[in-house]
Amino acid sequence: MPVYQIHSPTSIMSQGVVVTASSNNLHSPQIMAEEATRKREIRLLKNREAARECRRKKKEYVKCLENRVAVLEKQNKTLIEELKALKDLYCHKTE
């Protein structure tokens, strides 16, 4: 009979079964399948969190760009006004 030891999980990542089976059962098809399933679940969980973080960063980046656009548009408007004022001043001087 295989001897399994189930450790209480310390985190969501370490969820699963820790196997301390005797060496002739370490590579049994069932153990291998369980290990593969566990690895897949961990990978999916990590990727789920990575995708969330990636989206959060992308949203933040887009917000930064939008802020920058707003600032530059304001600057552009101010410069256009300034140029207009200078042109007016120049025209009146040459009259």
Place this chain on the structure above:
DNA sequence: TTTCAAACACGTCAAGATGA
């Protein structure tokens, strides 16, 4: 109030980038 399209959020997969 109901219907429906558009926008949004999420989970998954796959491919490329990166570090050990």
Place this chain on the structure above:
DNA sequence: TCATCTTGACGTGTTTGAAA
């Protein structure tokens, strides 16, 4: 070279706002 991370693409479910 391998394991892990990052991110674009896709499919699916949910939310939202306008039109009937």
